[in-house]
Amino acid sequence: MKGFSNQGKVVSKKLNNLLGSGATFLNRGQNNPNSSIVKVYFGKVIGAIWATQKDASLVGETLQLVQPLDAAKKPSGSPIAAVNSVGAGAGETVMFVTSSEAAIPIRSRKQMSLVPTDATIVGIVDRIDVVVDSVIVLK
Amino acid sequence: MILGKVIGTIWATRKDEGLVGMKLQLVRHIGLDGQSKESFLVAVDSVGAGVGETVLVATGSSARLTELTKNKPVDAVIMAIVDKLDVAE
Numbered sequence: 001m002k003g004f005s006n007q008g009k010v011v012s013k014k015l016n017n018l019l020g021s022g023a024t025f026l027n028r029g030q031n032n033p034n035s036s037i038v039k040v041y042f043g044k045v046i047g048a049i050w051a052t053q054k055d056a057s058l059v060g061e062t063l064q065l066v067q068p069l070d071a072a073k074k075p076s077g078s079p080i081a082a083v084n085s086v087g088a089g090a091g092e093t094v095m096f097v098t099s100s101e102a103a104i105p106i107r108s109r110k111q112m113s114l115v116p117t118d119a120t121i122v123g124i125v126d127r128i129d130v131v132v133d134s135v136i137v138l139k
Numbered sequence: 140m141i142l143g144k145v146i147g148t149i150w151a152t153r154k155d156e157g158l159v160g161m162k163l164q165l166v167r168h169i170g171l172d173g174q175s176k177e178s179f180l181v182a183v184d185s186v187g188a189g190v191g192e193t194v195l196v197a198t199g200s201s202a203r204l205t206e207l208t209k210n211k212p213v214d215a216v217i218m219a220i221v222d223k224l225d226v227a228e
Binding site for chain 1: 197
């Protein structure tokens with residue numbers, strides 16, 4: 001999450017300890033030149049998924065439906081299913097990681113090497129500070 | 140993960156050695172209302188999903204993070220069967 005230009009800072013009291021505090025973020029969108037870089041995305045929890053039969057490593061984990069958001073908290077792209085590793089509820093704004101890195105939070109917590117998830121919620125967002133023309137805007 | 144519906148099974152006798160013994164399912168993308176979308180993908184089934192069931196598909200390198208697909212040439216795996224979907228809005 002380092003090495004590319006920041007669009008703002010995220011304040012979250014409930015953040016997976018793997019990330020540290022004050023994570024930076026980028027928009028999730030097709031026009032993003034850094035789209036191949038692993039990033040933390042914003043999203044809103046819009047629902048829950050019940051699945052009894054699932055991979056053994058995911059037993060006990062909750063699955064949520066997440067609508068990805070841009071920095072202005074507008075919906076961006078199609079909803080996805082994500083493993084909820086921080087106990088986020090419906091309506092909450094969250095941060096999530098995608099790709100194989102999504103397995104890291106569960107892998108480290110459960111001491112399991114194989115966790116088939118490509119999206120995991122890693123933080124509940126309390127506040128977003130967006131930089132607009134060098135002025136920090138609180139949202 | 141992507142929400143999808145299993146719409147068929149793929150049979151392939153000649154395939155990569157790593158895929159022997161795996162069940163390949165045809166999965167159509169669906170929206171939150173359960174309506175099918177135009178796009179589809181082929182995914183390895185690691186949970187025993189049947190035709191007509193709503194499933195979750197993990198894609199990319201995460202698809203290799205199951206006991207069945209570990210180090211195999213797989214980029215999409217069915218890793219959960221959806222019983223119920225609660226959509227808040």
